[in-house]
């Protein structure tokens with residue numbers, strides 16, 4: 001992998017860089033960038049299988065963002081499954097950015113970090129909380145899942161994105177959530193649909209939208 005060049009510093013556009021969890025199951029790591037800063041969503045592992053003998057866990061490659069970690073405004077964790085938080089104890093020391101999580105996820109992560117001897121401040125955000133990370137406004141919409149406090153992140157920026165793409169996401173349909181949760185607030189636009197994780201296979205469809213540009 002090449003080191004990031006100036007051309008990969010986000011400008012006025014919104015960039016989506018899935019370093020993990022897109023087109024594969026597990027080890028979620030998504031980056032959203034605009035105006036010179038990035039926000040990371042999830043930092044998970046995946047487990048080895050018959051195709052990776054002797055390897056128990058696999059992590060995403062963080063070099064792209066570690067090389068410009070001063071531009072990383074924060075890490076937002078959507079929920080506490082290993083494929084979303086499992087790599088934090090291993091990779092966060094290379095990033096050292098603020099961490100945002102709901103109370104249950106934060107508590108589990110504190111235990112993991114303590115076991116690893118890592119001191120990292122975690123900002124607890126309430127269920128369905130809305131908070132700012134760098135140039136982004138993040139909304140964590142609570143969903144049902146096999147672990148408490150699973151959230152869907154909506155990330156808003158001043159860049160209007162293709163929010164129409166969200167309508168097909170199964171868990172949006174199934175949750176009974178209405179598009180009011182994902183449409184622009186005021187003059188700000190919805191920046192990102194939720195891709196990766198359970199719906200990683202949808203990434204190509206999302207990236208088919210002309211408003212998103214894939215760079216990794």
Ligand SMILES: [Zn+2]
Pocket residue numbers: 079081145147150
């Ligand atoms: Zn999960």
